[in-house]
Structures are given as C-alpha cells and as structure tokens.
Amino acid sequence: MALTYGFIGLGHLGRHLAGSLVRAGFTVVVNDLDPDNAKELVAAGARFAADPQAVAEIADAVITCLPSPKVSERVLTGERGILKGLKSGATWIEMSTLDEQEVLRLGKIAADAGVRMLEAPVTGGVHLAASGEITVIIGGDEDLYDQHLPAFQAMGKRIFRAGPLGKAAVIKVITNMLAFIHLIATGEALMLAKKGGIDLTDAFNIIKASSGNSFVHETEGQVILNGSYNINFTMDLAVKDLGFALGFGREFGVPLDLASHAMQTFIRARSAYGGDAWSSQVVKLLEDAVGSDLRASGFPAEL
Numbered sequence: 001m002a003l004t005y006g007f008i009g010l011g012h013l014g015r016h017l018a019g020s021l022v023r024a025g026f027t028v029v030v031n032d033l034d035p036d037n038a039k040e041l042v043a044a045g046a047r048f049a050a051d052p053q054a055v056a057e058i059a060d061a062v063i064t065c066l067p068s069p070k071v072s073e074r075v076l077t078g079e080r081g082i083l084k085g086l087k088s089g090a091t092w093i094e095m096s097t098l099d100e101q102e103v104l105r106l107g108k109i110a111a112d113a114g115v116r117m118l119e120a121p122v123t124g125g126v127h128l129a130a131s132g133e134i135t136v137i138i139g140g141d142e143d144l145y146d147q148h149l150p151a152f153q154a155m156g157k158r159i160f161r162a163g164p165l166g167k168a169a170v171i172k173v174i175t176n177m178l179a180f181i182h183l184i185a186t187g188e189a190l191m192l193a194k195k196g197g198i199d200l201t202d203a204f205n206i207i208k209a210s211s212g213n214s215f216v217h218e219t220e221g222q223v224i225l226n227g228s229y230n231i232n233f234t235m236d237l238a239v240k241d242l243g244f245a246l247g248f249g250r251e252f253g254v255p256l257d258l259a260s261h262a263m264q265t266f267i268r269a270r271s272a273y274g275g276d277a278w279s280s281q282v283v284k285l286l287e288d289a290v291g292s293d294l295r296a297s298g299f300p301a302e303l
Contacts, residue, residue: 004029005151006059008052008075008082009096010037012232013122014065016129017095017155022046023132024154029058052078056085061148063120065095068240069102076106088114091144095120097173097237099244100166103139107165118144119165121172122156125219126232127303133157139168170248177245180238180262180279182216187224187283189217190294200225200296219303220280224294228301229281236275238266238282 003026007018010032018041021028028046030038031054038048049055052075056062062082066072072094076082082092092110094103094117107117118140128134136156138145145161152159162168189212193203204225208218223230242263249256269282287293 002027003060003148003151004058006031006049006055006062006082007046007065008032008055008062009065009067010034010041011065011067012126013129014095015041016126017063017065017122017134018046019044020129020132020155021151024151026151026154029055031055051080052082053080053085056082056090059086059090061091061093061151062086063093063095063151067096067237069096069098069106072096072098072102073106073109077109083110083113083115086113086115089116091116091118091148093118093120093148095122097121097176097241097244098169099173099247100169103166103169116141116144117165118148119168120152121168123172123175124215125303127219128157129155135160137162137168137172139163140165169244173241173244173248176238176241177256177259177262179216180242180266180282181258182214183220183280183282184262184265186214186217186221187286187294190221190224190283191286191290191292194292194294195290200294201298204296204299222299223278223301223303224280224283225296226299226301227293227295229278229284230302231278231280232302233279234275235266235270235273235277235279235281238279239263239270239275242266 006029008031022044029049030041030046031049042048092115103119110117120138122134122136124134134156135158136152138161162171220231245259269285273281
C-alpha cells in the first residue's frame with residue numbers, strides 16, 4: 001500500500017523536497033506557518049492541512065524541515081503537534097539539521113509516544129533540492145530506511161545510510177563545516193587573484209580546473225561573482241551549524257582551528273549584514289576590508 005506523507009516546513013529547502021514527492025506521485029499533505037508557501041504545492045496536487053496535528057492525522061509518516069531544534073520540538077510536542085495526530089507505529093522523518101544529542105533526545109520523546117524516528121538531513125544546496133538531485137543522509141533503523149527509501153529516492157539522487165539515529169546529524173554538520181571553510185577560502189582566493197591582476201572569470205575557471213577546486217567554489221563562487229550572494233541559506237543557519245560542529249569538537253576531543261576561525265568570521269558577518277543575509281555574503285567582509293568587489297559578468301544570480 002502506498003504511504004501518505006505529511007510535510008511540515010515549506011521554506012527555501014522544504015518546498016522543493018515536498019515538490020519532489022508530489023511530482024513522483026506520492027500523496028502529500030503539507031503545512032507551513034505561511035500558507036502562501038504551500039500554494040504551488042497545492043496547485044500541483046498536494047493537500048494543505050491547518051496545523052501539524054491535522055497533517056499527522058492524515059499521514060502514515062510526517063517529514064519536518066525546520067530552522068532550529070526549538071522549532072522541531074514545538075512541532076513535535078506542541079498543543080497541536082504531530083505526536084497528537086500520528087498513529088502508534090508511525091514514522092517521523094526529521095530533515096532539519098540538528099545536533100546529535102537533540103536528535104537522540106527528540107527521538108526518545110517520539111518513541112515514548114509510540115512513534116519511530118528517522119533523521120534525513122540533506123546536503124548539496126537548494127538548487128539540487130529543486131531538481132531532485134540533492135544528497136540525503138539517513139540515520140535510524142535499517143527497516144525504516146528500507147520502508148521509506150522510495151520517498152528518499154524521489155527527493156534526492158544520492159542516498160546514504162550513515163548508521164543509527166544521530167549519526168546522520170554528525171556527518172551533516174561536518175559537511176556544512178567544510179562548506180563554510182571553503183566559502184571563506186574561495187573568497188580569499190578570488191580577491192587575491194583580482195589584486196594580482198587576473199581577470200575574475202579566468203580566475204574562477206582556472207581554479208575550477210585545478211587541485212584547489214571545491215564544490216563551494218563551483219557553486220557559491222558564481223553567485224558571489226554575480227553579486228547576489230543568493231544561495232537560499234542564511235547567516236543565522238551558518239552560525240547555528242558551526243556551533244554544532246564546535247560542540248562536536250569539544251565532545252570528541254578534536255581541535256578545530258579552521259572551524260573556530262570560520263565561526264568568528266561568520267559572527268562578524270552576521271553582525272555586519274544581519275542574520276537573514278545569505279551566508280555567502282561572508283565574503284563581503286573581505287570586499288569591504290580591501291575596498292574592492294568581486295564582480296564579473298555572465299554569472300547567475302541564483303543557482
């Protein structure tokens with residue numbers, strides 16, 4: 001029997017993930033604090049429900065994609081939360097980026113209510129979520145992974161099971177930590193090239209073809225050169241995720257010199273440009289410091 005999925009949290013990322021489920025033919029019930037975020041999904045065939053409990057009462061499994069652990073817990077346990085609506089034995093799939101201990105704590109709350117949890121954070125960028133090609137990292141029991149694998153395959157191109165509950169959170173935070181470090185590095189590299197008299201388009205392409213290339217350079221480098229900085233990921237989220245990484249460093253006894261420096265740089269950028277500024281605008285700190293921007297023609301405003 002085909003499963004009905006609930007999807008709560010239709011922000012920059014969630015609306016694309018839910019849209020992939022709808023396009024793949026799944027029955028999908030959606031909810032967001034802003035009903036306007038659901039309009040395109042409803043037009044494509046999804047059903048809108050008034051609150052998380054109403055979603056859960058219809059769905060066999062509920063997916064959440066939310067901005068913070070506090071919001072995830074509120075959606076899970078609130079007065080009209082999903083635990084009030086899910087049947088015993090149903091599944092909660094958390095696609096938000098959370099700390100390992102938060103995943104385990106919330107998973108126990110769900111289990112005590114008879115609900116099983118999978119974590120399924122994604123990585124690769126919102127543009128890959130839009131095309132159904134994002135990477136999905138699963139943590140949780142293998143039988144649940146198998147049960148919901150068709151839904152994950154509808155949302156993403158590369159699917160990994162990282163181990164038991166909590167382990168997907170660890171590796172997802174690690175990948176984000178690397179991305180933020182690479183972002184600062186590509187800004188420094190491009191500025192050094194410009195000051196060294198290299199055309200920025202040439203610099204971008206040469207770095208892309210070099211041993212110094214990174215996924216971040218290939219993607220975020222383009223919206224930096226365009227000047228939009230728009231990767232649909234905010235400073236607040238970057239600082240949150242770097243905080244998780246540094247917490248792991250303390251817990252596991254691993255010194256994280258580069259991540260610590262990146263955290264301070266992102267805190268400065270958030271102070272300068274605001275928590276809602278795109279995270280790639282961290283490079284503007286360097287542009288402002290040297291009085292020179294990193295603009296080149298022919299690059300997209302959004303990936």
